[in-house]
Amino acid sequence: MKIERFTFTERAVHWMTAISFVYAGLTGLALWSHKLYWIASVFGGGPATRFAHPWAGTVFAVVLGLMFRSWVSSMRLDAQDQVWLRKSLQYAMNDHHGVPDAGRFNAGQKMLFWTQAVAALVLFASGFVLWNPTWMPRAARLIAILVHPAAALVSITGIILHIYMGVFVVPKALHAMVRGEVTPGWARAHHRAWYAGLKGK
Amino acid sequence: MIVAKLIDTSLCIGCKACEVACQEWNDQEFKPQPEFLGTYQTQPELSHNFWNLIKFNEIEQDNKMVAWNMSKYQCMHCADAGCMKACPAPGAIIRHANGTVDFVHDKCVGCGYCITGCPFDVPRLSPKDNKVYKCTLCSDRTAVGLEPACIKTCPTNCLTFGERDDLLFQAEARAKELQSDGHTSAGVYNPAGVGGTNVLYVLKDASKPEQYGLPKDPTIPWTVSLWKGPLKALGTMALAGGVLGAFFHYLKFGPQQEEAPDED
Ligand code: HEM
Ligand code: SF4
Ligand code: SF4
Numbered sequence: 039m040k041i042e043r044f045t046f047t048e049r050a051v052h053w054m055t056a057i058s059f060v061y062a063g064l065t066g067l068a069l070w071s072h073k074l075y076w077i078a079s080v081f082g083g084g085p086a087t088r089f090a091h092p093w094a095g096t097v098f099a100v101v102l103g104l105m106f107r108s109w110v111s112s113m114r115l116d117a118q119d120q121v122w123l124r125k126s127l128q129y130a131m132n133d134h135h136g137v138p139d140a141g142r143f144n145a146g147q148k149m150l151f152w153t154q155a156v157a158a159l160v161l162f163a164s165g166f167v168l169w170n171p172t173w174m175p176r177a178a179r180l181i182a183i184l185v186h187p188a189a190a191l192v193s194i195t196g197i198i199l200h201i202y203m204g205v206f207v208v209p210k211a212l213h214a215m216v217r218g219e220v221t222p223g224w225a226r227a228h229h230r231a232w233y234a235g236l237k238g239k
Numbered sequence: 240m241i242v243a244k245l246i247d248t249s250l251c252i253g254c255k256a257c258e259v260a261c262q263e264w265n266d267q268e269f270k271p272q273p274e275f276l277g278t279y280q281t282q283p284e285l286s287h288n289f290w291n292l293i294k295f296n297e298i299e300q301d302n303k304m305v306a307w308n309m310s311k312y313q314c315m316h317c318a319d320a321g322c323m324k325a326c327p328a329p330g331a332i333i334r335h336a337n338g339t340v341d342f343v344h345d346k347c348v349g350c351g352y353c354i355t356g357c358p359f360d361v362p363r364l365s366p367k368d369n370k371v372y373k374c375t376l377c378s379d380r381t382a383v384g385l386e387p388a389c390i391k392t393c394p395t396n397c398l399t400f401g402e403r404d405d406l407l408f409q410a411e412a413r414a415k416e417l418q419s420d421g422h423t424s425a426g427v428y429n430p431a432g433v434g435g436t437n438v439l440y441v442l443k444d445a446s447k448p449e450q451y452g453l454p455k456d457p458t459i460p461w462t463v464s465l466w467k468g469p470l471k472a473l474g475t476m477a478l479a480g481g482v483l484g485a486f487f488h489y490l491k492f493g494p495q496q497e498e499a500p501d502e503d
Contacts, residue, residue: 066325069327069328069348069350070327070474070477071308071327071471072327072329075327075328075329078348078438084328084346084347084348085348085369086348087348087351088348088349088350097455102405130492130495131492132495133250133490134495168350168351170351170364171355171363171364172351173353175359176355179354179355180355180460180462180463183325183355183462183463184462184464184465184466184470185351186464187470187474188470190258191470191473191474191477191478192477194478194481195477195478195480195481198481198485199481199485200486202488202489206485206489206494207488207494207495208494208495209494209495209496209497210497221498222498222501223497223499223501224497224498225499226498226499226501227495227497227498228495228497229497231497237320238340
């Protein structure tokens, strides 16, 4: 028996977000440090990288907006989530005793969601300021030049951990996001409260 | 040998021959005034195809008369150059052995970071090729032993080109002369905040460089220093820490269980 975890639309939005994020992230990192400038050659050289980055970022901001709309109602943090977060270190050490059952998303996933939402807003606002130096006053550019990479680093670090969890730590999580389905056993192991809710219906 | 250009503003007559020489030598197109400016100044500001501007700063004096503080505005060829600090493209901004800061257009990606990093607001993005342009200190002339075009053409000896140390000495001497002539606050503009510049000025009133259209204490903006210093270090640690942390976490704890048994 299979349970539907993510609809086709949810998966399509997730992967559009992922691809545009990686495109924006790598083209951005190419210009972040001289040591990473070699990345630019993968994207067609420096000027092409510089041209593509803000557009990839804009696509990312738009699809993230869609993702936000479809998931925000499942992402509110409740009292159980507070307990989960307090036990998150224990969770990270694969000891799940006393860690509250997770709903459709666990508290860690919810935190990632909110971090990315805020970071994307900041990235878009500051990225727009940097897009063309003739559009914006100097004072705004001086702030954006600091805020944009800072937000990017928070967001990229979050995504590194997200990919690690989804690909390596939680078996079949990647499959759930690609094909959309999970087994009851998987749902019990990782999102027990969600599974219980489904069974109750 | 570090070369420099000395601008003795007290000798500038505002003839703008240097502007013409700059346009000519650098093969720039004829550039009409965008609109009537109400002054004798040629252009409101520098642009990608106009690198050398004589500013006609109108200053009201104590006796209510208006004075023209003429000053020549262009890249200052800073010793500690904000443009270089900000530039993400290796080799797009270089410093020649003689101290001149030069843009290499083949390598420029057109991000405009140098515009934000420059304390003098000098580089300009060209809408044609999306590269930045500014005064080169005529590096194509100085490389073969010629002086810059503006220097060559100046009719009043307001402009001098030469070894920086000599010019600094000359500038101090001229400032003293002006002081003894009654301009008690005459002095040399060579801002320490950017490590000194390879464009030096003698000002009749060095206590108020703003009256010559020059910033008072220019430095590389602190957000630029923070961005290219501590933030860069912090960022490298965060990214490397994330990847290494994940790697060692996997070695120590490995994956979670895939399925929980059926308890129903
Ligand atoms: C949301 C819309 C975005 C816009 C309009 C935008 C725009 C820009 C612009 C104009 C720059 C300047 C140079 C360049 O093109 O690389 C830049 C730099 C950068 N961007 Fe974005 N960006 C956006 C999103 C993102 C995202 C999602 C990320 C990260 C995943 C990101 C990471 C970076 C990084 C690391 C830099 C280099 C900063 C530096 O040089 O210090 N940006 N961005
Ligand atoms: S004046 Fe501006 S463009 Fe010229 S060297 Fe200094 S920082 Fe660079
Ligand atoms: S616009 Fe060109 S020269 Fe200026 S910082 Fe960007 S790559 Fe460097």
